[in-house]
Amino acid sequence: MPIAVPFDRSRITDPALLPIADKVIAGERLAPADGAALFHTADLLGLGAMADASNRARNGNVVTFAANQHINPTNVCILRKTCVFCSYARLPKEAGAYRYTMEQVWEEAASVDGDITREFHIVGGLDMQAGFAYYDEMFRGLKARHPQVHIKALTAVEIAHIARIDKMSVRDVLIGLREAGLDTMPGGGAEVFSPGVRATIAEKKLSGTEYIDVHRTAHELGIRTNCTMLYGHVETYEDRINHLGMLRDLQDETGGFLAYIPLAYHPDNNELGVELGRTGTATTGFDDLKNLAVGRLFLDNFTHVKSHWIMVTPAISQMSLHFGVNDLEGTVVREKIYHEAGAHTSQAMSLDEILRLIRGAGKTPAERDSFYTVLRVFDQPPRPRAEAA
Numbered sequence: 001m002p003i004a005v006p007f008d009r010s011r012i013t014d015p016a017l018l019p020i021a022d023k024v025i026a027g028e029r030l031a032p033a034d035g036a037a038l039f040h041t042a043d044l045l046g047l048g049a050m051a052d053a054s055n056r057a058r059n060g061n062v063v064t065f066a067a068n069q070h071i072n073p074t075n076v077c078i079l080r081k082t083c084v085f086c087s088y089a090r091l092p093k094e095a096g097a098y099r100y101t102m103e104q105v106w107e108e109a110a111s112v113d114g115d116i117t118r119e120f121h122i123v124g125g126l127d128m129q130a131g132f133a134y135y136d137e138m139f140r141g142l143k144a145r146h147p148q149v150h151i152k153a154l155t156a157v158e159i160a161h162i163a164r165i166d167k168m169s170v171r172d173v174l175i176g177l178r179e180a181g182l183d184t185m186p187g188g189g190a191e192v193f194s195p196g197v198r199a200t201i202a203e204k205k206l207s208g209t210e211y212i213d214v215h216r217t218a219h220e221l222g223i224r225t226n227c228t229m230l231y232g233h234v235e236t237y238e239d240r241i242n243h244l245g246m247l248r249d250l251q252d253e254t255g256g257f258l259a260y261i262p263l264a265y266h267p268d269n270n271e272l273g274v275e276l277g278r279t280g281t282a283t284t285g286f287d288d289l290k291n292l293a294v295g296r297l298f299l300d301n302f303t304h305v306k307s308h309w310i311m312v313t314p315a316i317s318q319m320s321l322h323f324g325v326n327d328l329e330g331t332v333v334r335e336k337i338y339h340e341a342g343a344h345t346s347q348a349m350s351l352d353e354i355l356r357l358i359r360g361a362g363k364t365p366a367e368r369d370s371f372y373t374v375l376r377v378f379d380q381p382p383r384p385r386a387e388a389a
């Protein structure tokens with residue numbers, strides 16, 4: 001729900017943002033036209049200051065992170081030809097196609113640092129050979145080997161795929177996989193809900209309404225989920241706002257979303273990047289920060305907005321901590337999806353690096369669990385040398 005936010009209007013230079021600032025200060029919900037104005041503005045610092053104030057009113061000065069490990073068990077995907085933005089998927093017989101055996105999953109999971117990893121983040125392709133039984137065995141096996149580790153797995157698109165190939169309802173898939181060990185669900189597969197954009201970039205994928213329906217069912221069952229938006233390709237500002245509006249509506253209804261994570265489109269090694277002539281040109285820092293800040297302001301019923309440093313670089317992620325972000329994607333071991341699509345960032349970040357980024361932004365780092373309960377707050381760093389005398 002919107003809350004009143006203390007904010008100094010003099011930090012805004014674009015007059016179009018002033019009526020929006022008044023709403024933020026009064027704790028009034030932003031209308032779609034307000035969201036569009038936020039995307040159109042060049043007053044990035046004014047926008048960021050407003051988003052920062054809104055974040056501080058909810059989360060204070062603390063920035064959280066979770067220590068997690070990504071496991072991508074299969075890149076075989078029946079939508080390989082129609083999700084034109086995806087660089088990761090392969091057809092079953094295509095070079096580079098893989099599907100882990102259970103032994104490979106156990107092996108990859110065993111390579112984690114048992115003291116650090118608290119969450120497995122498991123997503124992959126829509127593989128005809130990876131149905132309910134495959135994930136049932138995987139989650140049970142992972143829980144048997146690492147009972148303390150939280151399993152955040154399977155996007156709405158994957159859940160719907162399993163339901164289809166195993167002729168089960170989405171509800172029954174969720175109930176069954178929860179019994180096997182599924183704790184929460186990640187937010188991937190949302191892309192942009194607008195049917196026009198979906199027809200261009202992900203023609204055969206679950207529709208936006210169906211994505212929302214799967215999340216609604218999960219929330220009804222008490223399974224918390226994240227949500228995302230893939231930006232920086234063919235969508236308009238209006239498409240973005242409609243997308244955020246649908247997420248906000250479901251959150252009003254269920255309160256089941258944990259966090260919102262905008263995902264920056266990576267144009268390398270995929271058909272869309274070639275078609276748009278965008279190969280080698282990722283999203284701009286300006287747009288990355290705008291998406292995070294607008295997400296914070298428009299999604300007034302979300303507590304957590306997460307920046308994904310692998311997608312937007314650690315430098316932008318650090319700056320985003322002053323643009324409404326209160327959570328950083330954590331220590332990620334062996335991430336594949338964005339690296340196939342041209343992300344040049346490292347595949348894992350150590351605890352020390354994360355602490356350095358958060359402290360460098362003047363914030364207080366805190367490790368959290370998968371439900372955003374703070375586990376340990378890291379003490380304030382020693383004063384910088386220049387001040388120490």
Ligand code: V47
Binds near residue numbers: 086087230264
């Ligand atoms: O659904 C695919 C996106 C998603 C590209 O919930 C691409 O905590 C950019 O679900 N450029 C999967 N993005 C990742 C995902 C996720 C990631 C981080 C945090 C969470 C969370 C969830 O990755 C896909 C798709 O939207 N994706 N290809 C690409 N070329």
Ligand code: SF4
Binds near residue numbers: 077083087157
């Ligand atoms: Fe398959 Fe997901 Fe890639 Fe689409 S984005 S091709 S569903 S792995």
